[in-house]
Structure formats: structure tokens, C-alpha cells
Amino acid sequence: MTTSKLLLPALLAATALALSGCSASSNGSAGGSGGSAGDLRIVATTTQVADLTRNVIGDAPGVTLTQLIQPNQSAHSYDPSAADLTALGRADVLVINGVGLEEWLTDAIDASGFHGVTIDSDAGITIAESGAGNDEAAHTADAAHDHAGGNPHIWTDVANAEAMTRTIAAGLEAASTADTDRAAAFTANAASYEGTLAALDSWIRANIDPVPAAERLLVSNHDAFGYFTTAYGITYVGSVIPSFDDNAEPSATEIDQLVTKIKATGVKAVFSEASISPKAADTIARQAGVTVYSGENALYGDSLGPAGSDGATYVASQLHNVRLILESWGVTPTAVPADLR
Numbered sequence: 001m002t003t004s005k006l007l008l009p010a011l012l013a014a015t016a017l018a019l020s021g022c023s024a025s026s027n028g029s030a031g032g033s034g035g036s037a038g039d040l041r042i043v044a045t046t047t048q049v050a051d052l053t054r055n056v057i058g059d060a061p062g063v064t065l066t067q068l069i070q071p072n073q074s075a076h077s078y079d080p081s082a083a084d085l086t087a088l089g090r091a092d093v094l095v096i097n098g099v100g101l102e103e104w105l106t107d108a109i110d111a112s113g114f115h116g117v118t119i120d121s122d123a124g125i126t127i128a129e130s131g132a133g134n135d136e137a138a139h140t141a142d143a144a145h146d147h148a149g150g151n152p153h154i155w156t157d158v159a160n161a162e163a164m165t166r167t168i169a170a171g172l173e174a175a176s177t178a179d180t181d182r183a184a185a186f187t188a189n190a191a192s193y194e195g196t197l198a199a200l201d202s203w204i205r206a207n208i209d210p211v212p213a214a215e216r217l218l219v220s221n222h223d224a225f226g227y228f229t230t231a232y233g234i235t236y237v238g239s240v241i242p243s244f245d246d247n248a249e250p251s252a253t254e255i256d257q258l259v260t261k262i263k264a265t266g267v268k269a270v271f272s273e274a275s276i277s278p279k280a281a282d283t284i285a286r287q288a289g290v291t292v293y294s295g296e297n298a299l300y301g302d303s304l305g306p307a308g309s310d311g312a313t314y315v316a317s318q319l320h321n322v323r324l325i326l327e328s329w330g331v332t333p334t335a336v337p338a339d340l341r
Contacts (some may be wrong), residue, residue, distance in 0.1 A: 038062055038179060042172070043091040045102050046075050047304035048155045049121055049164070051314045053095050055196075056169045058189035060182050066091070071306040074275045075101050080108045088112040093175050095168055098122030101152035119171035121164040125154050128226050153301070156228035158201040161314060162194050200315055200340055204322050207333045208232045215329055217265055219258070221273040221281055224301035234325075237265050240272075240280045250280055255287070262288040269293055269328035273301040274311060293324055315340060 042057070043066045044050035050067035057063050066087040069078050075097070080088070088094065089112035096102055098120040108114075128151040154160045169190030176183040208216065216234040218225065222241035229236040238258045241250055250258075262270070262284070270285040271293045272278035278294035285292035293299070296310070299321045305311030310320040319336060326333045 039064065040093065040172075040176060040179075040182070041087075041091045042066070042093045042095060043068060043088050044095040045069060045105070046097050047071055047073075048161075048314055049095050049097050049168075051304060052121070052155075052161060052165050052193075053168050053172075055193040056165060056172060056186050056190045058185060060185040060189070062179070062182065069303065071309070071312075072275045072303050074302050076103070076302065078104060080104065080111075084108070085112040088114045092116045093119060093172065095119045095121060095171070097152060097154070099127055099150050099152035099154060117171065117175055119168055121167050122152075122154055123167045125160050125163055127151065127154070128230075151223065151226050153224045154227055155314065156225050156301075157231040158197055158204065158318065159231060160227060162197045162201075165190055165194055165197065196315060196339060199337055200318055203334070203337060203340065204232060204318065207322065207326055207331070208234070211326075211329055211331055217267045217329075218271070218325060219262060219267050219269070219284075220271045220299060221276045221278075221301065224273065225299075228321075235265075237261050237267050240270065240284055241276075255280070255284055258284055259288045262290060268330075271324070271328075272298040274298045274305055275301065275303040291328065293328065297324055299324065 039062045041064050042053060044053045046069050047067065050065065050069075054065060057065060066084075068080065068084050068088075069075055085108060088108060091114060093116055094109075094114060096105065096118060099122050155164065169186050172186045173183045176186065213233060213235075216232075217237050218229060218234050219237050220239055222239045224239075226236065228234070238261050240255075240258065261267075267288075267290060269291040270281050270288070272281040272295075276298075278292070278298065281294060282292050300311035300317035304314065304317050309316075311317035319340065323333050
């Protein structure tokens, strides 16, 4: 991935805000000034990371959370606004996905003057090195978090989301050592949410495991589901955009190759994604003579959806995706447990 640069207007706006005292504090303390003593300001980058963080925070007092990337907005094309840079400059804690997903992060930190603590939620997770599929080379996230070229879509495996939740909770607990009640709330909230994620994983497996392996086939917009397919024994036949970056464009040759694969393997559907234009997926599905899932029936890949949508939360997005994938296989899913609704 190449590093994207902030747009000049945003940089100029951030500079003006800093000069007016609206960015990071001049006394060098993490999180800046202007809030109540003891408040904890948190900024989270992606929609998924923000949702995991929100569940760890719960109703803990004196905590604010700012989410940078908005629903149905791609992390690959995101460019921070002046308001985003201001929030980042004031933050005590920054929670990120890692694995190089936030290509713009270094520039944003430099422009905002952020001097707080960064929680890299990919810590300890086995990172897939190559394209999506069940045979990816992998490595484990190390202290340096240098994952150039790795698959950043770690959250699509629910077990990884559990690990990310634990990492976020540990980081927030460490940032709240002066407030033991708040730290205890983070611990309890994380434990409760991990239970919810474990129930989600069990529901997914209970529905996918009975499907014959030869019928567990998936084609999606881009290489966002490698961890998901590996975790649940699904064969990833291919992607409309053969890249981790959803801004890439497929060539005519790549389109022809995918159509051939779809026809040869018996794939019944092509899935678009909510944050990506469905045009290429529509074209491939039409050429291959299969169903296309788009619009409200698109998968939530790089981004969660807005409030009120089927993908408004991480859990809701996984339920939505799995229900549609099962439907494309001709399978009716079991009822969703009450604690996941």
C-alpha cells in the first residue's frame, strides 16, 4: 500500500486551529486541555474499531469517544477533516486497527500534534501475508507492528474481534490507573462483550458447519474476507477487485478470469460491499449468469453501516453477512439468539 497524503486544505485548517489553541495543548500533556479534570478522551479510527471500543467503554463516566471514519466510508480513501485533526490533537488515547490499514495515520498524527497513547488492536493477531483465501502465509503481529503487505481486515474473523477487544480493554485500563472504578468498568464491559462475541461465533459455526464444504463458496467485491473464510472453512473463489485496497480497479483480463472461475466452480452469487460501487460486481454477475447481492443486500466489509441499518454494529454486520451468504447457498439460517439481537 502507498501512503496517502492529507489534502492541503486540511493541513492548513489544522495549523490555524493549533494557532488558535484548539488543537493539542501547549503544555505537552497527553490529551490536551479544555475538558474536566480526569476525563479520558479517546479517538478510534475505523468503524469496527470504534464499535469494539464503544462496547469496552459502556457507560463508564468521564469518557468521550470520537470515531474518525464514518459509516459506509472506506478506510482506504479516508482523508481527515479539520475537525478530525482537532479531536485527534486533544485525545489521550488513539485506538487503531493496525496492519497498515490507516495509511494516512502518520500524516494525521503529525498534523494534529497528537501526543497520547496509541492502542494498536492488531497486537498478537496472526496476520495473513498474501491474498485472501484458506492457504495464506501468515505472521504474528509484533511490537513494531510493521505489516506492510499484510491483510488488514482482521476483524472479519470473530475470534480476532475478541482478541482486539481484549487489547483495547487492556490499553484503556492502563490509561485509567488513576481511576480504579473506570478501569474496573472497562474490564467488566470487555468480559461481557467477549461473551457476546463468543455467542456470535457459535451461531455462525452452527449454521455454516452443516453446509457441505464443496458448497461453501464466496465471491465478493475485494479481498476483505480472507480471515472470515479461513475461520469458517469457506472457499474464497475470488474478488471483483483483486486487491486489499477497495480503490483499485479490475482489468478486463481479471474480470474474464473471475467469470471463468465462477462458472467452473458453481458459485451462485457475487457480493458487492456497502462501501464500494456495485457496478463491477453487477457486470461480473451478469456475465457469469449468477445473482448479485448489492444495495441493502451488500456485505459490510471495510465499513459498518449507519445507525438503523443491518450493519450498524459489528455484531449486526456479521449476522447480516452470514445470513446473506447462507441464503446464496440455499440455506435458511437458524433463529438468532436473543442476546445477539
